[in-house]
Amino acid sequence: MYDVIIIGGGPAGASAAIYTARGSLRTLVIDKAPNTGALAVTHKIANYPGVEDPLTGKELLERMRSQAAGFGAEFVQTTITAVDLEGETKYVFTADGIYESKAVIVATGSKGRNRMLPGEERLLGRGVSTCATCDGAFFVGKTVAVIGDSEEALDEAQALTKFASKLVFIVPRPELQGVSHVPELANTELRFKTKPLEIIGDERVTAVKVRSGAGAEEELEVDGVFVFMSGSKPGTDFLQDQVPLDEDGFMIVDAFMQSSVPGVFGAGEVRRSPVKQAVVAAADGAIAAMAVDKFINKRAQLIPQYK
Secondary structure: EEEEEEEEHHHHHHHHHHHHHHHHOEEEOOOOOOOOOOOOOOOOOOOOOOOOOOOOOHHHHHHHHHHHHHOOOEOOOEEEEEEEOOOOOOOOOOEEEEEEEEEEEEOOEEEEEEOOOOOOOOOOOOOOOOOOOOOOOOOOOOOOOEOOHHHHHHHHHEEEEEEEEEEEEEOOOOOOOOOOOOOOOOOEEEEEOOOOEEEEEEOOOOEEEOOOOOOOOOEEOOEEEEEEEEEEOOOOOHHHHOOOOOOOOOOOOOOOOOOOOOOEEOOHHOOOOOOOOHHHHHHHHHHHHHHHHHHHHOOOOOOOOOO
């Protein structure tokens, strides 16, 4: 049993972990793809307070996570398949097991997309998936496509090579974001600078239509399509209507980052904020962490950590 599980290891999640772990709360950070978030793929940070020399977003995050780990926070890289947040004990179900806690901080950032591919929503669950760990076994010996441009997409493609007989990895960009080395993937055709246009099928997925960098369009026959494209929509779909969201999917939280569900907090880009900056997300994480301390210890007010 953890005191707090933090879902997401970006600036909000890592900052929260620093504060909760330093406050002697047993802390677990679950992050599906640590090098995929907006900060992780930022090439240069020059305006973060207290950091005079420019550095990459990945380097800044590594410093935050190392600081949190130094105070005792644990980090796990895995895929969340479901959550149960409504009771006194919170349950987070993952590909590697079930984790329990007294409180949860959601800090998953903006990972979802506001616009789907034509055919994607209609065929979701009928050949279209966003979780290789969940659905990969349904495609044993079949041909599948992975659409994405991040470390997350690469991880999911690697998982799918254990099941599919052939995999077409469609990358819209010239390279994968936040990935320094692409390992050799069995039975995989890598297609860079290839834009996905449509997912085709009536009752089931039968093909995906793409356009190459040269402008040629073609239909690739596949049995399934796994989509891992980034975007600006808050990554809150996994909450499964257990926590109030606004019309755009942002968590509804108060000034202390607490939702109306006791013990559930939101920090960073999962809440509606006028600006999207790493320092703002980190501040959210710090506030959420102190609010968690207040909640777990049944304090009357927040206790700031000055030293």
